[in-house]
Amino acid sequence: MKVLITSILIVSFLLFLMNLYFNTFSMSINTFFSKYLEVTHVYYGMFLGICISFILILNLNKNNYINVYVDALIVILFSLLLLYIGARISFIAIMFVLLIFAFQKLTLPMYFKTPLFIIILFSLLFLGGKTPRFQKGIKGIEKVYESVKTNNKKDIVANSWSNMYQRFLVTKYTIEEIKNHYIFGIGIQNVATKISKKIRKDGYIYFETINPHNQYLHFMVGLGIFGFIYFIYMLCVFLKGTTNFTFLFILFFLITMLTESILVRGKGMSLFFLFTLSFLMNKTFNTVND
Structure with a gap:
């Protein structure tokens, strides 16, 4: 997870430099920001969303990519990049993931934080809906x-x-x-x-x-x-088999797949199955050792 986060950080910095060099950097929505790597804004948004999910998963497991403050800064940066490149569905998916993360972190009574987070979710979606894209x-x-x-x-x-x-x-x-x-x-x-x-x-x-x-x-x-039916069964197995909050990664994909055929391209398939199967193998290995 940390290797992927580092890779996307480096790539994002290089894309920023390339857009500046070729004078294609703008202050408005730029769906062609990642074109220099021949990656569409949809798949670049997928990479950003996965990295945010991984940072949150590390935090919930009492771990960090670097430290709490730097990690929070990266989450904010990647979230803003999602808005900047116009990756709408990835941004919506990350809003759900962030809210579930906050829901897990806060130690408030269920009857209080449930309506609170519903209000926050719709407020964020409303504000996101006001952006030009x-x-x-x-x-x-x-x-x-x-x-x-x-x-x-x-x-x-x-x-x-x-x-x-x-x-x-x-x-x-x-x-x-x-x-x-x-x-x-x-x-x-x-x-x-x-x-x-x-x-x-x-x-x-x-x-x-x-x-x-x-x-x-x-x-x-x-x-x-x-x-x-087999595909849905497979998703259920993945959700049931994940542990230590790695379901946030699958949730991101479940929402993204509502408006994108993300698993018919090599980039989407390899990332989804590579990490999902790794999570399942890790759980199986830990269970055997216990």
């Missing part, structure tokens, strides 16, 4: 909703290249594919190309090939009901 997404959703509500296909076709329209179309067609192939699926490698081909065939000519941007839907349409 979130506001842009909300306006995009409102525009898509209005077009769908009025059955304005012309507008959807004309904007089928833009982010929110793309996500609406790929979600709609993914659900249709699930209804038609819910037993065996269409094959995990065929998901993005097959669904995108159908979308363009129906007249949305500006649509660009993307995956469903939801890991649960992605596995359901790709693997079918049996593969999906």
Whole structure:
């Protein structure tokens, strides 16, 4: 965990220098901040979120990356970077993780801290929703909703290249594919190309090939009901098998997977399974020794 945190700290510093050197550093949301490493803001946000989770896990286990103060500074820095690069879902996931961390740390009566943290959570989400990146997404959703509500296909076709329209179309067609192939699926490698081909065939000519941007839907349409049930079972085993607060790491992924197919790329798969299996092996090893 400490090696990964150190690596991301070094990478973040180098990215800052490279953005300054190429004059691409800005004071507004910059989704291309990590482009010099050929990593999208989604996956760079994933790395930042994982590092925050690891720092919190170390603290809950009475350990530190460096010390309490430096660790807190890194958490703040990485959280601000999540906002800066526009990694919305990673930021939301980290808000949940931070609140559960605080919930574990505070020794207050349950009847008092439960409503308190619910209020704090919604307050943070409300404030986060006021940032330009979130506001842009909300306006995009409102525009898509209005077009769908009025059955304005012309507008959807004309904007089928833009982010929110793309996500609406790929979600709609993914659900249709699930209804038609819910037993065996269409094959995990065929998901993005097959669904995108159908979308363009129906007249949305500006649509660009993307995956469903939801890991649960992605596995359901790709693997079918049996593969999906096994995936959910596997997640339950991981959650049950984690110990010493390492569930915070899995929780981060569970939330992130709501809007990203994070486990169909090498970066996402390797990090998720590498650390999750390491946590399980560590628990098994400790149990045997006890």
